[in-house]
Amino acid sequence: MPNILFLCSKNKLRSPTAEAVFCNIDGWEVSSAGISRDAEVHVSLEDIEWADYIFVMENAHKKKLSKKFGSAINGQSVISLGIPDDYEYMDQELIDLLKSKVPAYVK
Template identity: 75%
Template sequence: MKKILFLCSKNKLRSPTAESIFANVEGWEVASAGISHDAEVHVSLEDIEWADYIFVMEKNHKKKLSNQFGKALNRQTLISLDIPDDYEYMDDALIKILKNKVPSLVR
C-alpha cells in the first residue's frame, strides 16, 4: 500500500481535490492537509511520518515543509506538482492536471 499525502496552503481546493480523485486507486491510501497555520486540516508530524509520497502544489510549499518538518523528511519522496492556486475544488482543469501528473510519479 502506497501512502500518499497531498499538501496545499489551506487544504480547501487543490489538495482535497487530489485526495478525492485518487481515494479509490487500488494500492493507494491518500490524505490531504494544508501547510498554512489557518488551514482547514493542518499538516502534522504524524502525517509526514505516515506518508511514502508527499505531493506539494507549489515549490514554496516544499520550502515551508522543510522548515517545519526537516528532520522528519528523510525517507519520503517529496514532489512539487507546480500547480498554482488558480482552481476551485474539483475544477475539471485541475482534475486533468492531477491525473496527468501524479500516477506516473508513484512507483
C-alpha cells in the same frame, strides 16, 4: 501499498481535490492537509511520518514543509506539482492536471 499525502496552503481546494481524485485507486492510501496556520486540516508530524510520497502543489509549499519538518522527512519523496492556486475544488482542469502528473511518480 503506498501512503500518499497531498499538501497545499489551506487544504480547501487543490489538496482535497487530489485526495478525492485518487482515494479510490486500488492499493493507494491517500490523505490531504494544509501547510498554512489557517488551514482546514493542518499537516502534522504523524502525517509526514505516515507518508511514502508527499505531493505539494507549489515550490513554496516544499520550502515551508522542509522548514517545519526537515528532520522528519527521511525517505519520502517530496514532489512539487507546480499547480498554482488558480482552481476551485474539483475543477475539471485541476483534475486533468493531477491525473496527468501524479501517477508517474508513484511506484
